[in-house]
Amino acid sequence: xxxxxxxxxxxxxxxxxxxxxxxxxxxxxxxxxxxxxxxxxxxxxxxxxxxxxxxxxxxxxxxxxxxxxxxxxxxxxxxxxxxxxxxxxxxxxxxxxxxxxxxxxxxxxxxxxxxxxxxxxxxxxxxxxxxxxxxxxxxxxxxxxxxxxxxxxxxxxxxxxxxxxxxxxxxxxxxxxxxxxxxxxxxxxxxxxxxxxxxxxxxxxxxxxxxxxxxxxxxxxxxxxxxxxxxxxxxxxxxxxxxxxxxxxxxxxxxxxxxxxxxxxxxxxxxxxxxxxxxxxxxxxxxxxxxxxxxxxxxxxxxxxxxxxxxxxxxxxxxxxxxxxxxxxxxxxxxxxxxxxxxxxxxxxxxxxxxxxxxxxxxxxxxxxxxxxxxxxxxxxxxxxxxxxxxxxxxxxxxxxxxxxx
Amino acid sequence: xxxxxxxxxxxxxxxxxxxxxxxxxxxxxxxxxxxxxxxxxxxxxxxxxxxxxxxxxxxxxxxxxxxxxxxxxxxxxxxxxxxxxxxxxxxxxxxxxxxxxxxxxxxxxxxxxxxxxxxxxxxxxxxxxxx
Ligand SMILES: Cc1cc2nc3c(=O)[nH]c(=O)nc-3n(C[C@H](O)[C@H](O)[C@H](O)COP(=O)(O)OP(=O)(O)OC[C@H]3O[C@@H](n4cnc5c(N)ncnc54)[C@H](O)[C@@H]3O)c2cc1C
Numbered sequence: 001x002x003x004x005x006x007x008x009x010x011x012x013x014x015x016x017x018x019x020x021x022x023x024x025x026x027x028x029x030x031x032x033x034x035x036x037x038x039x040x041x042x043x044x045x046x047x048x049x050x051x052x053x054x055x056x057x058x059x060x061x062x063x064x065x066x067x068x069x070x071x072x073x074x075x076x077x078x079x080x081x082x083x084x085x086x087x088x089x090x091x092x093x094x095x096x097x098x099x100x101x102x103x104x105x106x107x108x109x110x111x112x113x114x115x116x117x118x119x120x121x122x123x124x125x126x127x128x129x130x131x132x133x134x135x136x137x138x139x140x141x142x143x144x145x146x147x148x149x150x151x152x153x154x155x156x157x158x159x160x161x162x163x164x165x166x167x168x169x170x171x172x173x174x175x176x177x178x179x180x181x182x183x184x185x186x187x188x189x190x191x192x193x194x195x196x197x198x199x200x201x202x203x204x205x206x207x208x209x210x211x212x213x214x215x216x217x218x219x220x221x222x223x224x225x226x227x228x229x230x231x232x233x234x235x236x237x238x239x240x241x242x243x244x245x246x247x248x249x250x251x252x253x254x255x256x257x258x259x260x261x262x263x264x265x266x267x268x269x270x271x272x273x274x275x276x277x278x279x280x281x282x283x284x285x286x287x288x289x290x291x292x293x294x295x296x297x298x299x300x301x302x303x304x305x306x307x308x309x310x311x312x313x314x315x316x317x318x319x320x321x322x323x324x325x326x327x328x329x330x331x332x333x334x335x336x337x338x339x340x341x342x343x344x345x346x347x348x349x350x351x352x353x354x355x356x357x358x359x360x361x362x363x364x365x366x367x368x369x370x371x372x373x374x375x376x377x378x379x380x381x382x383x384x385x386x387x388x389x390x391x392x393x394x395x396x397x398x399x400x401x402x403x404x405x406x
Numbered sequence: 407x408x409x410x411x412x413x414x415x416x417x418x419x420x421x422x423x424x425x426x427x428x429x430x431x432x433x434x435x436x437x438x439x440x441x442x443x444x445x446x447x448x449x450x451x452x453x454x455x456x457x458x459x460x461x462x463x464x465x466x467x468x469x470x471x472x473x474x475x476x477x478x479x480x481x482x483x484x485x486x487x488x489x490x491x492x493x494x495x496x497x498x499x500x501x502x503x504x505x506x507x508x509x510x511x512x513x514x515x516x517x518x519x520x521x522x523x524x525x526x527x528x529x530x531x532x533x534x535x536x537x
Contacts, residue, residue: 069512071436078507111512112493119516258494265497338504338511339497 003283006321007080007328017077018084021063025092025280028057030377033093036234037380042226046189046236055132058100063089065127066101067108072119073127074111079335083276083328090280094356094384095232097277098391102186105195106136106213109253109266117250122193122213137191138270139181139214139240140263142166146182147397148206149197152263153404157207164199164206166242168252175212175252177220177245186391188238189226192216196242197263201256211254211262212247220245231383232391261339267393267401268340274392275327275348281385282323282356286316288378289363296368309366316359323352346402350395353388360385409484409534413451416480417465419532420446420455423487423521426528428461430520437461437517442510445472450479474506474514487525488536 002022005015032054039045058064066085068074077085089097107126110118126134140149142165149164151157166179177198181188188194194214201208214221224239254262290313293304303309330348334340360382364371371378389395410416428434438461445468446455456464456472478486482501485491496502504511526536 067509069509069515071440071513071516074509076509076513078509082509111515114515254494258492258498261498262494335508336506338502338508339500 003320006325010080014081014084017081018088020061021085021088022091024057024061024063025088025097028054029089029092029096033096033234034377034380036095038374039233042189042228042233042236045234046226051190051234051236052132054096055099055103055135056130058096059130059132063100064103064129064132067104068123068127069111072107072111072123079332080328082273082335083331086273086276087280087283087324087327090277091284092280093234094277094281094381094388095235097280098232099187099190099235101273101277102138103132103135103191105138106193107134109195109211110213113253115250117248118213118253126193134193135187135191136193136195137185137187137240138197138266139166139185139188139194140197140266141182141184142180143182143239145206146184147394150263150267150393151397151401152207152260152267154401157205157260159205160203162205163202164209166196166198167202168198168200168210168212170249171246173249174246175249177212177214177242177247180239180241183224183227183239184237185240186235186237188240189223189236194240197259197266200259204256207260208256209259209263210252210256211259213251213253214242214245214247216240218245218247229387231380231385231387233383264342265338265340268334268342268345270392271342271345271349271398272327272331272334272340274388275323275330275345275352278349278352278356278385278388279320279323279327281381281388282316282320282352282359285356285360285363285378285381285385286313286320288376288381289313289316289359289366292367292378303366312362312366316362319355319359323355327352341405343402343405346393346398349392350398350402353385353391353395356385357382357389408450408480410451410480413453415532416448416451416453416483417455419529419534420483421463421465422528422532423525424455424457424463426524427518427521428457428463433517433520434461440510440513440517442473442506442514443470444514445470445475446483447475447477448480448483449477450481453480472506474504474511477503477505484529484534487522488529489522 065074070076110122168175168177200210220243222241227237327348330344444457
């Protein structure tokens with residue numbers, strides 16, 4: 001189902017982008033997400049042809065290149081176009097939307113700091129990939145450091161007693177990397193390349209970090225089992241271990257001099273995308289509820305005809321419109337301004353994921369007992385949106401980080 | 407003392423640099439295809455340099471809405487083209503502010519390559535000390 005487009009300046013091309021993304025979300029992502037969600041062992045998700053067919057289709061259509069500049073073969077989209085795409089993918093299946101979205105992280109960051117080696121080994125091969133054999137992940141959180149890793153510009157980030165669990169040291173013209181990342185790395189189990197945020201100078205605390213691309217077929221890399229979790233089950237997640245892993249000098253994109261700024265920029269970019277994806281997930285929940293409310297008869301008439309239900313549906317509708325307005329504005333501003341204003345991306349992430357969870361909770365309630373049944377899509381959306389309150393930063397903690405910029 | 411002692415000097419050096427880029431056999435056509443108007447808003451010395459989508463280099467004020475606007479000092483400009491100032495460090499130190507769709511800015515980076523290569527000679531030819 002579509003929605004009334006309030007932006008009267010949307011061009012024909014932007015409308016076409018939205019329609020195409022919706023078609024892909026409805027025909028590929030929604031059914032694949034529902035099927036993958038039912039698989040009990042997440043190790044089977046990553047072996048499943050359903051997962052790989054969905055990813056391959058996304059790559060074939062170029063959705064893995066949503067953030068990539070067109071000079072390298074990316075889609076070269078403007079910020080509003082990016083929002084249109086991410087909202088639709090999130091509407092289809094938030095977990096798969098995120099698997100596709102995070103796949104570009106190594107190549108996207110390499111495109112900010114291009115050199116010949118990165119262009120040849122990372123950027124072009126990623127952009128030109130059409131069969132999902134080049135998949136990236138963002139490896140930042142660690143078993144002992146979740147929120148800690150995501151709080152640039154706070155005191156915690158500079159506390160020398162807090163030391164990262166993934167270290168890199170220079171040996172000649174190579175970096176040698178040891179340690180591990182958390183079980184929460186999205187795409188961890190399926191990724192071919194990691195954009196790793198690691199410690200270079202522990203005396204500076206977590207601020208003494210660097211950002212490095214690590215090919216995950218390098219000697220010394222191993223992975224944990226795919227994580228079994230409550231929501232977003234189609235998004236493979238898992239630990240990555242590094243034991244004397246060597247990468248070329250040029251793969252370290254950022255060192256401690258600018259690490260904190262780049263964490264800020266990363267969080268601002270990722271949180272803005274989360275706002276768009278979960279506006280879509282909220283809309284998906286609302287649409288399920290609206291449809292059901294017109295079918296289910298209680299008290300001799302459709303649920304929709306009962307005033308309290310209408311009131312609830314209108315409340316959902318208002319929240320989603322507000323989520324779209326905020327998340328579009330935050331993305332357009334922050335993808336147009338470098339450095340970004342992180343508080344707006346955080347506001348978007350927190351507001352939109354809260355909205356998605358509140359709307360899916362209300363929607364599930366409207367389904368009565370059936371809402372708890374795995375037969376109904378709303379049950380999955382509810383669990384997916386619950387995970388979003390923790391993903392990319394716990395909402396409460398993100399608000400404190402955002403507040404530093406007020 | 408700023409690297410570019412006067413606005414005029416800065417216009418000569420950077421103007422030449424961008425003309426070199428616009429006329430480059432590989433990057434020139436790519437830049438024109440990109441359809442981007444870049445405005446460098448420079449402080450210390452004060453100045454404005456435009457590289458328009460047609461490949462024209464204009465030094466001074468222009469009544470045009472830029473696709474990408476870079477605000478930075480003359481010294482940061484010099485360091486940037488000398489490859490002494492990477493984008494993340496420039497951002498970290500608040501030396502560069504960029505306005506314009508991220509995709510368009512990223513698109514520019516590979517096109518700028520010949521400018522990095524040409525800059526030290528151009529600067530030297532205009533009497534700017536280059537180590
Ligand atoms: C679906 C999903 C996808 C994810 N994807 C990725 C990924 O791609 N890459 C990656 O690296 N990580 C990823 N993560 C990890 C995610 O970023 C972390 O889970 C999150 O940042 C929180 O860290 P934590 O789980 O260690 O919780 P903790 O940091 O241990 O927090 C536990 C609780 O304590 C609170 N808390 C923490 N610090 C403070 C404080 N200073 N003051 C007050 N309260 C505090 C938090 O708000 C939270 O409620 C993902 C997580 C999820 C759920």
